Structure formats: C-alpha cells, structure tokens
Amino acid sequence: MSVPSSMRQPMALRLSSAGFLAFWCVIAAFPIFWIAVMSVKDPVDAFAANPFEVIFGPETVASGRGLSIVSIVVGIAVLWAAIHLALNTLPRLIKQYSPPHLLVVGWIIGVLVFALGFLIVFFGLLPPVLSAVNTVLGPFGKPILGMTTEHYRAVWVDNAFYENFINSLIITAGVVTVSLTVGTLAGYGLARSGSNLAFWILIIALVFRALPHSVLVAGYLPPFINSAEILRPILGDAAPTLYGQPWAVIAVLVSINQPFTIWMLRSFFQNIPTELDEAARVDGCTHFQAFRWVIMPVMWPGVITTGLFSFLLAYNDYLVCSLLLDAQNQTMVPAIAGYFNRETTTTDQVEAVAAAVSITAPLFLLVMIFQRQIVSGLTAGAVKG
Amino acid sequence: MAEIQLKNVSKRWGSFVGVDNFDMTIADREFLVLLGPSGCGKTTTMRMIAGLEEATDGDIVIGGRVVNDLDPKDRDIAMVFQSYGLYPNMNVYENIRFPLKVRKVDPATHDERVMRAADMVELREFLHRKPAELSGGQRQRVALARAIVREPNVFLMDEPLSNLDAKLRVSTRAQIKNLQHELKVTTIYVTHDQIEAMTLADRVVVMKRGVIQQVGTPTEIYDRPANTFVAGFIGSPAMNLMEGTLSGGTFSGDHVSISGLSGPDGPVTLGFRAEDAAVAETGPQAEITAPVYTMELLGDATMITVKAGGALVSVKASKDYRIEIDEPVGLNIPAEICHLFNQKTGARIDV
Numbered sequence: 001m002s003v004p005s006s007m008r009q010p011m012a013l014r015l016s017s018a019g020f021l022a023f024w025c026v027i028a029a030f031p032i033f034w035i036a037v038m039s040v041k042d043p044v045d046a047f048a049a050n051p052f053e054v055i056f057g058p059e060t061v062a063s064g065r066g067l068s069i070v071s072i073v074v075g076i077a078v079l080w081a082a083i084h085l086a087l088n089t090l091p092r093l094i095k096q097y098s099p100p101h102l103l104v105v106g107w108i109i110g111v112l113v114f115a116l117g118f119l120i121v122f123f124g125l126l127p128p129v130l131s132a133v134n135t136v137l138g139p140f141g142k143p144i145l146g147m148t149t150e151h152y153r154a155v156w157v158d159n160a161f162y163e164n165f166i167n168s169l170i171i172t173a174g175v176v177t178v179s180l181t182v183g184t185l186a187g188y189g190l191a192r193s194g195s196n197l198a199f200w201i202l203i204i205a206l207v208f209r210a211l212p213h214s215v216l217v218a219g220y221l222p223p224f225i226n227s228a229e230i231l232r233p234i235l236g237d238a239a240p241t242l243y244g245q246p247w248a249v250i251a252v253l254v255s256i257n258q259p260f261t262i263w264m265l266r267s268f269f270q271n272i273p274t275e276l277d278e279a280a281r282v283d284g285c286t287h288f289q290a291f292r293w294v295i296m297p298v299m300w301p302g303v304i305t306t307g308l309f310s311f312l313l314a315y316n317d318y319l320v321c322s323l324l325l326d327a328q329n330q331t332m333v334p335a336i337a338g339y340f341n342r343e344t345t346t347t348d349q350v351e352a353v354a355a356a357v358s359i360t361a362p363l364f365l366l367v368m369i370f371q372r373q374i375v376s377g378l379t380a381g382a383v384k385g
Numbered sequence: 386m387a388e389i390q391l392k393n394v395s396k397r398w399g400s401f402v403g404v405d406n407f408d409m410t411i412a413d414r415e416f417l418v419l420l421g422p423s424g425c426g427k428t429t430t431m432r433m434i435a436g437l438e439e440a441t442d443g444d445i446v447i448g449g450r451v452v453n454d455l456d457p458k459d460r461d462i463a464m465v466f467q468s469y470g471l472y473p474n475m476n477v478y479e480n481i482r483f484p485l486k487v488r489k490v491d492p493a494t495h496d497e498r499v500m501r502a503a504d505m506v507e508l509r510e511f512l513h514r515k516p517a518e519l520s521g522g523q524r525q526r527v528a529l530a531r532a533i534v535r536e537p538n539v540f541l542m543d544e545p546l547s548n549l550d551a552k553l554r555v556s557t558r559a560q561i562k563n564l565q566h567e568l569k570v571t572t573i574y575v576t577h578d579q580i581e582a583m584t585l586a587d588r589v590v591v592m593k594r595g596v597i598q599q600v601g602t603p604t605e606i607y608d609r610p611a612n613t614f615v616a617g618f619i620g621s622p623a624m625n626l627m628e629g630t631l632s633g634g635t636f637s638g639d640h641v642s643i644s645g646l647s648g649p650d651g652p653v654t655l656g657f658r659a660e661d662a663a664v665a666e667t668g669p670q671a672e673i674t675a676p677v678y679t680m681e682l683l684g685d686a687t688m689i690t691v692k693a694g695g696a697l698v699s700v701k702a703s704k705d706y707r708i709e710i711d712e713p714v715g716l717n718i719p720a721e722i723c724h725l726f727n728q729k730t731g732a733r734i735d736v
Contacts, residue, residue: 278437279470282541283484283531284458293487297474 032360039354040147043346046353057146065150066143071130078126082118090114123149151347151354161335161355167246168315168331168359174250175314176307179261182254184303187265188291192277202266205259213256217323224248224324244326252320257313261306268302269295304370311366315359332359387448387461387538387571388413389434394443396429396595403429405595407443411573416565418574420582421592422618427575430592431541434573435464448538458488463532464541468548469524471516477503477527478512484535502534505564522553529561533568540565540572546581558584579619583607591615609724613731616656616724624656627694628728636723638694640675645720648734654726655694661722662700664689664714671715673698677708689714 009017037055038046042065045057053059060066067075090110098106134141155161190198223230224242231239242248272295280290296303315333322334330338336359339352389411396403404426411417419427432438434445436457444451452460463484472480481499490498503509506526516524525545532540545561546554562585565572576582582589583603591598591606591614599611610616616624629638631653636643643655665671675691682688686701691714700716708714725734 273468273470275466275468275470276472278435278457279464279466279472279531280483280487281437281457282435282462282464284488284535286456286458289487293483294472297472 032357035353036357038350039151039357040149041350042146042148043350045146046350047346056144060146060148061143064143065146065148067145067147068130068134068137068141068143070133070137070140071143072145074130075122075126078122082122086114151351152358154347155351155355155358159351159355161332161358163328164330164332164335167325167329168333170246171249171253171321171331172311172314174247175253175257176310178250178254179257179310180303180307182258183261183265183306184296184299186262188269188295190262191266191269192274202263205262209256209259209263213319216252216256217320220248220252221323243324244329246325246329249321249324249331252324253314253317256320257310260313261310264306264309265299265302268299268306272298308366308370312363315363388446389448389539389571389573390444390446391430391434392444392446394430394433394440394445396426396433396438397441402595404433407597409590409597409600411571413571414569416562416572416574416585416587418576418582418586418589419592420576420579420589420618421598422577424594425592426595427577427590427592428543429595431543431573431575434460434539435462435541436460460539461537462539462541463535463537465525465528465532465543465545467544469516469528471524471527471531473516476513476515477508477519480516480527481508481530481534484531488535490535498534499530502530505533505567506530506560522549522557525549525557526560529564533564536568536570538571540570542572542574544576545574547576547578554581561585580621583619591618609733610656611733613654613656613726616726620658622659622688622699624658624724625696625698625700626654626656626726627696627698628652628654629694631725636725640691640693641673641718643672643718643720643723646723646725648725652728653734654728654731656724656726657718657722659688659699660686660701662719663717664700664702664706665717667713667715670717672718673716674713675716676711677714679710680708689716691716 034054040060041054041057042060042063044059045053048054048059057066094103094106094110098110134143190202221243227242228239276294276298277290280294281287285293317331318333318337321331322337325331325334327338332355336352336355339348339355391407391409391411394407395405407426407430419430421427429438433440434447436452436455440453445453447460447462472483475483478499481502482495485495485498499512500509503512506529508523508526508530511519511523511527516527519527525548528545542561546557549557558581561574565585574581574585586603588600589603589606590600593614599606599615601609601611606615606619610619610624613626617626627636627638627641629636629641630651631646631648632650634644634646634648636646636653636655638655646655667674673691673693675693678690678692678697680687680689682704683701684704686704687706688699689702689706689708690697690699692698693716698716726732727734
C-alpha cells in the first residue's frame with residue numbers, strides 16, 4: 001500500500017525515528033545477547049576484560065570446546081529448518097490429523113513430539129556427526145568460536161535447577177488461574193454495573209495496587225509463620241504452617257495482582273457493546289449463559305493479554321517469593337539471585353548467568369505462541385461502526 | 386398470537402421522567418410504530434416491553450400474562466437492534482440458529498428453520514460468512530432472520546433501518562412490511578423517521594418527552610393532527626403553522642387574511658399542508674400576499690416559501706412554475722384545508 005504524499009513523513013523525521021528505534025533495540029537487546037554469550041564460555045573468557053575475547057572465547061577454544069565454520073553453518077541451517085517446520089508444516093499436520101473437537105490435545109501432542117525430536121537431533125545427533133566431519137575437513141573444521149553447554153548442564157542437572165523451575169511453574173499457574181477467574185467475573189460485573197459502589201470498589205482496588213509489595217509481605221509474614229497455632233482451633237492437628245508453601249505465595253501474589261487484572265479486564269469488557277448482552281438475553285440466555293456463550297468468546301484477546309501480564313508478574317517476582325519461601329521451595333528468580341550472592345568461584349558466576357538465560361526461554365515461547373491472540377478486533381461486525 | 390397491554394406504564398430515573406403514564410392496547414397481529422424525536426421515550430417503552438428496562442409503575446401484559454417480573458427470555462419476544470447486535474464469533478448460520486440452540490429446540494428441526502428464515506431475508510449465499518464480512522444491510526437482515534427463526538409472539542424493532550443508506554432503507558422497509566404480513570406477528574417498531582412510520586404502520590403512536598401525543602392510523606395522524614407538535618412533525622414538509630388572531634371567522638396575521646373559518650375568537654395557530662394550497666394572482670383574492678423568501682426545485686414540484694404569520698410558509702406549485710426571490714406572490718389558502726390550534730396549549734380546535 002502506498003502512502004499518499006501528504007501523509008508521508010519528511011526524510012529527517014523518518015531517519016531520526018528509525019535511528020531511535022535502532023538505538024532502543026540495541027539498548028534493550030544487549031543484556032540478553034551479552035549474558036547469552038557469556039553463558040556458553042569458559043569463566044576465563046566470560047570475565048575477560050577484552051569484549052572480543054568474551055565473544056570469540058579463545059580460552060574456550062583452546063580447551064577444545066569450540067565450533068568450526070562448518071558446525072556454525074550446519075547449526076544455523078538446522079535451526080532455520082526447525083523454525084520453518086514449527087511455523088508451517090507442524091500446524092498443517094496437526095490440523096490434518098487431529099479431529100476438530102480435540103484440536104487442543106492435538107496441538108499439545110504435536111508440540112511435545114516436535115520438541116523432543118528437535119532436542120534429539122540438535123543435541124544428540126548433531127555433535128558427534130559434526131565432530132567426525134570436522135576432523136576430515138582440515139582448516140574448515142578447525143574450531144574458531146568458543147561454545148560450551150557445560151554450564152547449562154551444571155545448572156539443570158548438578159544444581160537441580162529443575163526443582164526451582166517446577167516451583168515457578170506451580171506458582172505462576174496458580175496465580176494466573178485464580179486471578180483470571182476472579183478477574184473476568186469481577187471485571188464483567190463492574191463493567192456492566194452503573195452503580196456508584198462499583199466505582200468506589202475500583203478506586204479502592206487501585207489504592208491497593210499502589211501499595212508497595214513489601215507492605216503486604218510484611219503483613220502476611222507473621223501470621224504465615226504462626227499459622228499452625230492460629231488455625232489449630234479450627235483444623236486441629238492438621239493445621240499447616242503456611243510459611244514456605246507455594247500456595248501461600250500464590251495467595252499473596254494474587255492479592256497484589258488482582259486489582260490490576262480487574263481493571264484491565266473491565267476495560268476490555270467495556271469495549272464489548274452491551275447490545276450483545278441484550279441480544280443474548282432476548283434470544284433466550286440467562287445472565288450466565290449470555291456471559292459464557294456470547295461475551296467470553298469475544299473476550300479471548302483480553303483474557304490472554306491479561307493472563308500474560310499476570311504470568312509475568314508471578315514469574316518475575318522476587319520479593320514475595322524470596323521472603324515467603326524457604327530454600328527448598330525457592331522459585332527461579334530468587335534462586336539465581338542466591339547463586340550470585342554466595343561467595344563463590346567464577347565458575348559459579350557463569351552458572352548463574354546460564355540459569356538467567358534459561359529462564360528467559362519460556363517467556364519467548366509464550367509470547368510466540370500467543371502473539372496472534374494478542375490483537376483486538378474480535379468484535380468486528382457485531383455492531384455498526 | 387399475542388395482544389399487548391400497557392397499563393399506565395411509567396419509567397423514571399430519579400426525578401427524570403422517561404415515559405409518563407403510557408396506556409394503550411396493541412391488538413394481536415398489529416403493526417404499531419412508536420414515532421417521535423430523540424429522547425421522547427419511544428425506545429425506553431420498547432425496552433420495557435422487552436424486559437431490558439424495568440417499568441417504574443404500571444403493568445405490561447403480553448398475551449394475557451403480566452410479564453413485569455419475567456426475564457426477557459421468558460417473554461416470548463424477539464428483538465432487532467439499531468446496531469444489529471450480532472455475535473461476531475459465529476457465522477451467519479450460527480447467529481440465526483443461536484435462539485434455537487439456547488432454548489433447546491429439537492436439534493433435528495434447526496437446519497430447516499434456519500434455512501427458511503435465511504430464505505425469507507435472502508441470505509442463503511452468505512450463511513458461512515462472519516458478520517464482519519457483511520455489509521450493513523446484510524447484517525441487519527441477519528438480525529431479522531435471527532428474530533424470525535423462533536417464530537415468537539412479538540417482534541420488537543428498535544430503529545432497525547437508521548444505520549442503512551437511503552436506498553437500502555427503502556428496500557429493507559419493504560421487506561419488513563412483507564415479513565410482518567406473512568408471519569402475522571404483533572410488531573412494535575420504533576423510529577424517528579415519519580416516512581417509515583407512515584409506510585409501515587397499522588397504527589402510529591406519536592410521542593414527545595415521554596407523553597403520548599396522538600394514537601391513530603397514518604391517515605388520521607396526517608389528516609387530523611391532534612396538536613401543533615404532531616402537525617409540525619408529520620409530513621414532508623411538515624405542516625405550515627402561522628400565528629394570528631381569529632375574529633368573526635376571519636384569521637388575520639402578518640401578510641395573511643383567511644376568511645370563512647369557524648372557531649372561537651382570539652389568538653390561534655393556523656396550519657395547512659403545502660400540497661393543499663396553490664399559487665394565485667397577487668391581489669385581494671389571494672389569502673397570502675408576500676415577497677418570495679426562497680424557491681426550491683424538488684423535481685416533481687416547485688416549493689415557494691414566503692414569510693407570513695410570523696413563520697416561513699411553504700406552498701407546492703407545479704413543477705415548471707418559476708419566480709425570482711423578493712418578487713411578490715399570492716397564495717391561495719381555502720378555508721377548508723386549514724386546521725386551527727389553540728395558541729397556548731397547541732391542542733386542535735375542532736368545530
């Protein structure tokens with residue numbers, strides 16, 4: 001589509017806005033790029049004063065852990081092919097082979113099979129094949145770029161980082177489920193209510209959201225530690241100590257996050273014309289049926305966007321998790337902070353960096369899966385305008 | 386088959402009165418149009434019948450059953466909204482089928498009924514499209530099909546044509562009229578467009594600020610407006626209304642003198658329709674003699690407007706009549722086309 005000349009931006013403006021965007025991308029992407037580079041290097045290289053030594057890793061290469069040009073090219077080709085498969089072939093196959101009402105199950109199975117296949121090919125098959133090829137090729141087979149996965153292995157296998165990962169998973173799943181369930185119901189109710197009370201509830205919610213998190217944590221900490229004694233008259237000897245339990249953290253994080261989800265979902269609901277409710281009511285729905293069959297299908301983008309924000313809050317939370325969980329139940333973010341705080345060797349530091357890189361992977365995955373849904377405009381055609 | 390009775394129905398929000406003491410009976414199979422300017426309470430009245438708005442006072446009776454406390458779904462009505470109110474996630478077929486599905490009508494009959502409704506509004510080739518892929522007129526037809534698919538007792542239509550362009554409005558209007566005739570269902574239709582009201586209605590209710598001004602057939606409303614509001618609202622152009630005094634059967638005002646009337650002496654408002662009067666020679670035989678204010682060519686006629694009796698007065702002349710602005714013109718207003726109204730209350734003075 002061509003832009004009419006009256007709407008075209010002047011060259012100087014285009015250059016400066018493009019320049020600013022490029023600058024911003026570099027600033028934003030640099031930390032991720034840099035820790036990703038550091039995490040695959042020998043500690044000597046990772047903490048070298050010369051940035052080129054960090055990137056190319058001469059020490060890592062010298063100790064026999066490097067990639068040749070051929071390996072890099074083949075690796076990139078395999079990655080590209082995998083992405084191509086995932087974006088084009090995989091959805092087609094899933095659509096073809098799974099019955100329509102089991103599409104979700106089909107997707108889960110398909111993605112799992114694909115992920116497993118990728119791991120086997122990329123980490124199981126490729127390294128021995130390439131090392132055999134490299135010995136034959138001579139100069140092209142000579143390693144030039146330092147690359148080692150030993151820190152990742154150390155983090156996930158030796159340090160049992162997967163336990164933290166599972167804890168994070170439990171807490172984020174709990175927070176997202178609870179805050180979305182309560183948020184959609186409350187948001188719908190508040191969006192459709194014209195009463196003054198609804199307005200004041202929203203203002204109070206905003207005030208609670210504005211409180212520093214430490215206020216809530218400080219308030220909850222003593223009763224959680226003593227919860228067994230407090231609850232004994234009600235629950236008897238089965239009364240649990242809430243401190244250190246994942247669901248105590250879920251409760252606190254939900255209470256922090258709920259006002260925000262309610263506000264956000266309410267504004268999404270307000271964009272849905274009330275005519276849809278009314279049409280559904282006249283067509284024969286009860287209040288709840290109208291909500292379930294007419295409003296919710298139109299609300300998915302809002303629910304997914306809000307769910308993503310709740311996920312990020314729970315996933316990235318440090319303060320609540322580090323204060324309310326004991327060392328065995330720690331989630332990923334406080335665990336990584338723990339690695340850095342220990343008086344440790346440089347090897348441990350690089351392992352902490354590798355752990356930090358690991359926790360960004362699920363975020364990328366999530367945004368990639370849901371990027372299509374995070375668009376508004378599903379109400380198009382419902383009403384005039 | 387349902388007769389609708391509205392017994393002294395009122396709607397108030399705090400001290401604001403939306404509908405005041407609405408009292409009438411709508412016969413079975415009648416096509417009733419509620420007509421009035423924006424904010425006159427016509428839509429509120431319809432929403433009270435639908436159950437989307439609660440009546441503050443009075444009873445609403447549909448088919449012999451008081452429905453005040455019933456949910457919209459239990460009133461056996463169907464409604465067409467001004468801005469369609471289609472379900473954007475469903476295609477046309479599913480949209481039309483939705484009322485059958487939620488009301489648990491026997492699934493075996495769904496397909497046949499949806500097809501019949503779609504055929505009635507000529508939507509068969511669009512059944513697989515989403516509402517977003519339809520034009521405004523097609524969307525409104527989907528809404529119509531969704532209303533008729535269940536064959537309810539009452540149709541409620543809330544300005545269904547006001548979002549459509551002029552040409553589509555005419556054809557959809559004809560379609561609605563034909564549908565109602567075919568389905569024989571009591572229909573209440575809200576509009577602010579008096580042409581729609583005249584063409585569609587068995588009876589018209591003219592409303593203003595929540596109060597009924599006149600109830601009658603289109604002809605009655607046009608020929609014998611009950612007050613100056615109805616006279617000034619119905620017709621295109623609306624009725625000419627002049628201020629003046631009546632003494633001894635002669636109405637006199639600025640540039641105007643009409644004799645042969647009968648009515649009480651004193652200040653009155655006199656009205657007549659543009660198409661009833663005619664252009665005449667200037668002189669004593671013309672009831673109005675005044676300079677031309679403007680001349681408009683309408684195609685089928687020429688509209689001459691002058692200032693008389695404190696208002697702009699329009700008269701239709703033949704289509705090849707030509708005259709310059711500010712030229713004097715005489716207008717012939719025979720006494721039998723005139724309507725007299727009380728100048729204070731606006732009410733019609735019947736002799």
